[in-house]
Amino acid sequence: MRVSQIYAPTLREVPAEAELVSHQYMLRAGLMRRAASGVYSYLPLGVRVLQKIMNIIREELNRAGGQEILLPIIQPAELWHESGRWNEYGEEMFRLTDRHQREFCLGPTHEEIVTALVRADVRSYKQLPLMLYQIQNKYRDEIRPRFGVIRSREFIMKDLYSFDRDEEGLDKSYQAMYDAYSRIFSRCGLDTRPVEADTGAIGGDNSHEFMVLGDAGEDLIVYCQDCDYAANVERAECAPFEAEEGSWQSLEEIPTPNVTTIEKLVELLEIDASRLIKTMIYLADDKPIAALVSGNNNINEIKLKKVLQCDTLVLADAGTIEAVTGAPVGFAGPVGLEIPIIADYSVSGLVNAVAGANKADTHIANVNINRDYIPTKIADIREAKAGDKCVRCGGTFTSARGTEVGQVFKLGTKYSKALKANFLDENGKEQPIVMGCYGIGVSRTMAAIIEQHHDEDGICWPISVAPFHVIIVPVSYKDEEQRAAAEKLYEELNAAGIEVILDDRNERPGVKFKDADLIGYPYRITIGPKQLQDGNAELFIRSSKTKVVVPLSEIVQHIKSLLNR
RNA sequence: CGGGGCGUGGCGCAGUUUGGCUAGCGCGCCUGCCUUGGGAGCAGGAGGCCGGAGGUUCAAAUCCUCUCGCCCCGACCA
Known part of the structure; x- marks a missing residue:
């Protein structure tokens, strides 16, 4: 790809609409644009990052036994009536009526539709366990969208549903997902912390949220300094107090x-x-x-x-x-x-x-x-706070803010019973399928990565999700020698399967450097007169802002070894 | 939904209080020259019915009414 060709308009100034760093950089670096409050369009660079994240998710879920499907965004009201959530969900659901006055909603989540899908075809215990997932847009009419893509009304979510014959199977599926999530976030370069969570409107018994810790986070969590207990304050249990000593005095x-x-x-x-x-x-x-x-x-x-x-x-x-x-x-x-x-x-x-x-x-x-x-x-009806005693070990709680990027739930039979998704066991007895559901906010994950990987000049993408690995910047593209060297290197890197973009614009070097820093390509190769006369180029590493001089003939190999690390 | 703020060219803003010449500035954009190791310079140019509708007035970006959109705080929320 060439910078002169790609649709990635960068902004020099910070748009007034953005408060959070991730939001500002996503707009400034040309990853996305706002279409309405809480609704965004993604531009080519943004899409490339999203695809990287989605592919990591796919690889890990497939490895854990998941199978990808694609469910509808528009869902009929009947299914939601069956589960009772048509009324329960409230104002947050986008509702619409078709020309025949039939009611639909834009799916805020997909438990109903996937349960209906499975109940039609799963008859026997022999078909279980089953793990189905999709990566799909979700719609929630948030009271107040904010923080760009972190709390938006349309967002991309990966949701996986597990179907098991019993609790034991569910435990296994749940653990498999928990482990997969840890790998997914770590591969995305995110430092996350799993915490116990409330189950909210989805329902169910047991749940963990994967939190990206940081001051920008909307959620408050507490964790124990002495053991591994960590929980969202919505959920965090509080230890009973010991009764005080003393004699009762009169009112x-x-x-x-x-x-x-x-x-x-x-x-x-x-x-x-x-x-x-x-x-x-x-x-x-x-x-x-x-x-x-x-x-x-x-x-x-x-x-x-x-x-x-x-x-x-x-x-x-x-x-x-x-x-x-x-x-x-x-x-x-x-x-x-x-x-x-x-x-x-x-x-x-x-x-x-x-x-x-x-x-x-x-x-x-x-x-x-x-x-x-x-x-x-x-x-226990109080909110846990820093300084409280840990219920598990008696240690002390510390608190932190976090952004939820993923959540795993044990649903049990809530939806299978309501929607009559049953199977026959070995004894020919009808049983409700035991379900779990597991979400990852994909678009939100992109923002969270930026929150954790940026500096005053822009984004510092982890290699695994960077829109391109390498940008080649000739100091002057007009200079024949530099252009020839840049084009040659561009071809070599492409041939080596490295994702490379060439800044072939007739801009002054400062402009090209600033844009490269802002967008956050992990590696920049500068081809300028200084090194070129010795057959060298300069390699700039975005995250550490360090520069090394490398012979042109060794660059491909050098980059390869960096990428494989 | 309650409270606060903002809508003026692609982005950032001034002008609105106290109505009055042709609506301005910086950046970006186009053409030419020039320049090329961290957002250069010169010259010329394009682009705005001042969010929308109605009203007051000789005259409205500016005053009044209504309306739409956006942002922030709060309540709510996977």
């Missing part, structure tokens, strides 16, 4: 005018936030409940929702809070409440704690569990 009202926040209360009473009971009023399926957590912790609504087994959970409005507690917002407490109370472990062990008094401008001290209030349930 005592404290006037606290306008003290409606934990911070103000800590300041006023000069006690630690952990001694306070934070009382949050929620509407669970429209019925009020109280959730208690200590003042230095936050409620994890996902956990709370699971404990309550409700479909919807929202913070109560001021009116409800007043009606339920008899006090304005900021003075709620468990004492005297007539609604269900869920207490976190962080409050269940407190002795002589401080809580709201359910009375304006008043708090109450020496609150004790089972004497002053009786919780409906004591459970």
Whole structure:
């Protein structure tokens, strides 16, 4: 390929729409352009990178026993009704109606359609296990698309579905995918960390997310300093607290005018936030409940929702809070409440704690569990944070931000039961297929790679995903000797099967260097008068910004050995 | 959906508060000359119904109303 021919317009200035480095470089280097909010077109260089990533994925999944298929983007509503997700999925699903008023959606995910596919043809245990995957566009009408391709409304995803006869088979498939994912991301040059994860709208029992750690990440994870426990905070379990020692003292009202926040209360009473009971009023399926957590912790609504087994959970409005507690917002407490109370472990062990008094401008001290209030349930409902004790080993949690590039789920029989995907076992007995599903955000992976591999001049692609391996830059393409040498080398590298691009533009060298740095080709060969007269060229290594002089006759061999490393 | 900000040539912006000449600047683009080891120089040129619609006015990029789009924070989310 020649730079004069390729459609890769680079931008000198940073487009105002991009905030994240990866987003800026993807636009500036001419990898993609925005078509609408959260919708992008990929240009030739971007496509080359995507294809590299997809091919790595294919190789590893095929090796693990996967077979590639291609499922439709447009999916009929009936299947989603069967699984119950037509209503469950909500606003995030793009829906459309055809001319006959039949309803469809643009697939946000493909469990329904693949399960329907398999149920039609899989009859016997002899056809299992089965692993099918596709690399396909997905559509989710995100409330707020952001960070370029990292949170977009149309994105490329690899999704694989495993079908097994039993849990044991599922465990094997799950492990095979877990291992394949580790290899895939490592081959892409990504440093990822698998963490335990919540299963969200997909459902299922067990799940890991593969996180790319970095400040730009949208997710918060905690991991233990002493053992290998790591989890998304959505999921991370918290260890129960030990009950405090001490004798119960009598309740005592404290006037606290306008003290409606934990911070103000800590300041006023000069006690630690952990001694306070934070009382949050929620509407669970429209019925009020109280959730208690200590003042230095936050409620994890996902956990709370699971404990309550409700479909919807929202913070109560001021009116409800007043009606339920008899006090304005900021003075709620468990004492005297007539609604269900869920207490976190962080409050269940407190002795002589401080809580709201359910009375304006008043708090109450020496609150004790089972004497002053009786919780409906004591459970783990708080959000894990750095400094907390690890549930597994008692070590200490550290937190980090991360971007999820892949997730593996054990679905079990959720979809096979709903969609009646059954098989006959050896005894001729009908059984639901045991499923797993495994996703990789392909377009997002490209952005994540840039996040981990860039500097102030541009992208530094890992060789495995670079759009081209080598760029040849003659200092002056017009100079006959340089051009001849560059063209000769170009042919030789091409013949050797090395992916090479020749900058044949009549530009000044600085322009060509800047573009090469921005796009991030791993190797640049500069052909200039200085070295050429000695039969040499200069090899520039993008990632380390180092230069070596190599005889023209040895360049092909030299590059080959670098690529094979 | 709540809060904030922005739409002026391909990109980045000024001009809008206080309406008034022909709508400007930098970069990019085209032609020619010149130049060639880190985004050169000179000369000439193309390209904009100022996001859209309606209104106020002698006069609107500028004021008013409506509308569309984009970005950021939040809630939500694989």
